Amino acid sequence: MTATTPDTSTSQAAVAAPRRPRHPVVRVARLQFVAWPYTLPWPWGILALSFAINLVIFGSVDEADAAWTGGLASIYFVQIFAYVQHFTRGFPFALGMSVTRRAYYLGTWLYVGLEALAFGAVLLALRFAESATDGWGVSLEYFGVRFVREEGVALQYAVYVVPFLLIAAVGGFLGVVTVRWGGNGLLTLMAGVILTAGVVVLVVGRAHWWDSVGDWFAGQSATALFAGWPLPVMVVLGLLGYAMIRRATP
Amino acid sequence: MNVVGVGRGETSNVAEVRGVTKTYGGQTVLDDVSLTVAENTIHGLLGHNGAGKTTLMRVLTGRVFAHGDVRVFGEAPVENDGVLGRVCFVGEDQRYPDHYQVRHVLEAAALLFRTWDAAYADALATDFALPARRGVRKLSRGMRSALGIVVGLASRAPLTLFDEPHLGLDAAFRQLFHDRLLAEYAEHPRTILLSTHLIDEVGDLLERVTVIDAGRIVIDDDADDLRARAVSVSGPVAAVDSFTEGREVLQVERLTSVSRATVAGGRRPDDTELARHLGVELEPVSLQDLVVRTTGHSRRGALR
Amino acid sequence: MPSTTELAAFHRINPATAAKGVHQLVADGVLHKRRGIGMFVSTGARDRLLDRRRSRFASEFVQPLVDEARKLGIDVEELKTMIDKTGDGR
Numbered sequence: 214m215t216a217t218t219p220d221t222s223t224s225q226a227a228v229a230a231p232r233r234p235r236h237p238v239v240r241v242a243r244l245q246f247v248a249w250p251y252t253l254p255w256p257w258g259i260l261a262l263s264f265a266i267n268l269v270i271f272g273s274v275d276e277a278d279a280a281w282t283g284g285l286a287s288i289y290f291v292q293i294f295a296y297v298q299h300f301t302r303g304f305p306f307a308l309g310m311s312v313t314r315r316a317y318y319l320g321t322w323l324y325v326g327l328e329a330l331a332f333g334a335v336l337l338a339l340r341f342a343e344s345a346t347d348g349w350g351v352s353l354e355y356f357g358v359r360f361v362r363e364e365g366v367a368l369q370y371a372v373y374v375v376p377f378l379l380i381a382a383v384g385g386f387l388g389v390v391t392v393r394w395g396g397n398g399l400l401t402l403m404a405g406v407i408l409t410a411g412v413v414v415l416v417v418g419r420a421h422w423w424d425s426v427g428d429w430f431a432g433q434s435a436t437a438l439f440a441g442w443p444l445p446v447m448v449v450l451g452l453l454g455y456a457m458i459r460r461a462t463p
Numbered sequence: 464m465n466v467v468g469v470g471r472g473e474t475s476n477v478a479e480v481r482g483v484t485k486t487y488g489g490q491t492v493l494d495d496v497s498l499t500v501a502e503n504t505i506h507g508l509l510g511h512n513g514a515g516k517t518t519l520m521r522v523l524t525g526r527v528f529a530h531g532d533v534r535v536f537g538e539a540p541v542e543n544d545g546v547l548g549r550v551c552f553v554g555e556d557q558r559y560p561d562h563y564q565v566r567h568v569l570e571a572a573a574l575l576f577r578t579w580d581a582a583y584a585d586a587l588a589t590d591f592a593l594p595a596r597r598g599v600r601k602l603s604r605g606m607r608s609a610l611g612i613v614v615g616l617a618s619r620a621p622l623t624l625f626d627e628p629h630l631g632l633d634a635a636f637r638q639l640f641h642d643r644l645l646a647e648y649a650e651h652p653r654t655i656l657l658s659t660h661l662i663d664e665v666g667d668l669l670e671r672v673t674v675i676d677a678g679r680i681v682i683d684d685d686a687d688d689l690r691a692r693a694v695s696v697s698g699p700v701a702a703v704d705s706f707t708e709g710r711e712v713l714q715v716e717r718l719t720s721v722s723r724a725t726v727a728g729g730r731r732p733d734d735t736e737l738a739r740h741l742g743v744e745l746e747p748v749s750l751q752d753l754v755v756r757t758t759g760h761s762r763r764g765a766l767r
Numbered sequence: 768m769p770s771t772t773e774l775a776a777f778h779r780i781n782p783a784t785a786a787k788g789v790h791q792l793v794a795d796g797v798l799h800k801r802r803g804i805g806m807f808v809s810t811g812a813r814d815r816l817l818d819r820r821r822s823r824f825a826s827e828f829v830q831p832l833v834d835e836a837r838k839l840g841i842d843v844e845e846l847k848t849m850i851d852k853t854g855d856g857r
Contacts, residue, residue, distance in 0.1 A: 248564070
């Protein structure tokens with residue numbers, strides 16, 4: 214494979230051609246940055262809006278208790294759409310531009326990983342700012358997540374990053390199912406999941422295991438919940454998705 | 464590169480397809496198709512809608528999986544970055560991310576095609592009146608085709624496939640496309656596979672012609688040889704029958720006492736004399752007529 | 768002579784077809800190649816071409832003219848008058 218595009222332009226081209234990475238997987242990751250001003254502002258814009266609303270409310274009401282409103286969830290929620298669309302929109306596009314399925318899959322996950330790390334870092338920084346300003350001066354706990362307040366920075370960072378990755382794994386999986394089997398495939402999957410969930414709930418209820426389940430969850434350490442369990446789930450979904458996308462023909 | 468010498472002397476074949484069959488549900492879209500695409504030719508893939516042109520192109524680019532042997536640049540194209548890196552497929556149903564503008568498509572192309580020429584792409588986009596900041600969702604069918612053409616030409620990919628690139632383009636832009644295509648081909652030769660049902664418009668551009676009908680290859684020949692080989696004979700039924708005796712007749716049309724036959728085998732030296740003697744008229748057959756008369760509707764005698 | 772590429776672009780045809788045309792003309796002795804310089808029209812080519820067309824004039828133009836006239840019921844004398852008139856008109 215040759216290196217970057219040879220410079221054949223003699224005029225000052227209006228669109229400066231980006232440098233072309235050597236490896237196809239890296240190229241795909243770089244591809245996800247194209248038109249970023251039209252994608253990245255969405256999750257952050259909505260987060261900013263949610264934050265602003267919270268700030269105004271807390272500023273106007275005299276609340277002695279610092280409370281966590283859960284508004285932070287908004288950014289994770291919005292990201293679901295982005296993750297799904299990487300596969301329902303981005304994948305057919307890339308296939309049409311001579312990208313292999315393998316390169317697209319791996320390259321997109323590389324990008325998603327980097328994005329999650331970056332997003333997490335920003336959220337963590339905002340959390341520090343929040344602590345330093347004593348809840349933005351109005352005791353608003355927006356970015357801080359209570360139950361890990363006493364833990365180390367690494368874990369606090371993981372608390373921000375891992376949900377992105379987990380949601381990406383699920384969203385991406387749904388996206389691949391859709392691309393591979395269409396809307397019908399997705400509905401079948403949903404039906405299957407609901408059915409299985411229903412059976413599980415029934416069995417657990419019958420055997421009066423709910424308390425045990427509750428205890429077990431409560432007993433899990435923050436580390437296990439954020440650095441332990443999500444990993445096998447992500448790996449399984451990732452591998453399944455890979456197997457599926459290899460046969461997808463959108 | 465494999466050298467499978469076929470008719471063009473020392474040039475090699477960029478793509479080879481042998482015994483390819485593809486079925487969707489119960490329908491056979493490609494039926495035991497075999498074809499070679501020689502290096503540095505403008506190769507036309509002709510046939511009416513639904514004949515299998517798009518599917519064949521998708522098989523060549525690893526977009527769909529089919530039975531049979533497919534080789535592009537000597538290897539199977541499916542999931543093969545080495546091969547696909549040298550291929551550009553401009554499909555008629557190419558989808559772009561919703562938030563993309565024209566300039567983002569070109570930026571993405573610059574990233575993904577090794578031989579992309581950004582200055583050339585800009586010049587083409589201007590020629591085709593494509594506004595750089597127009598969202599892809601807001602492009603008309605013609606502009607989408609134009610965008611595809613810009614990507615296809617500026618990619619400089621050694622194997623470039625255009626699938627029905629003319630959709631929605633008015634006559635002036637179609638002409639522009641052909642002019643740019645010829646100019647580019649002359650200066651930077653590459654292998655071009657072009658599928659269309661607008662045969663007469665591209666006829667002169669083609670060096671090689673492959674006609675597909677209902678998933679089968681019915682014609683696969685040098686364009687000039689093909690043009691020279693078929694003759695249209697028209698006149699009184701008996702006279703035409705006389706003339707066509709002992710010759711390969713591709714198709715006959717009849718209207719009361721007059722008939723018109725398309726005859727293969729080319730013009731013989733005394734044909735002019737014979738034609739005058741029998742009272743029939745000889746005319747050359749355009750590629751379009753040749754395709755229409757040997758495929759689909761006319762052959763089956765059905766009225767569309 | 769313009770280059771094959773220029774010819775192809777001008778006539779809007781595939782360069783391979785243009786090349787075949789040029790080779791045919793070379794084979795016919797109408798064009799010749801001067802190494803390193805290009806294609807040139809051969810001396811006497813014009814005259815040769817005219818001669819060739821003259822010898823085919825009878826069968827290509829006159830015979831069809833007579834045939835068509837016969838079909839329309841115009842006899843040879845009428846035809847000759849027409850030719851004279853048209854010839855004078857020029």
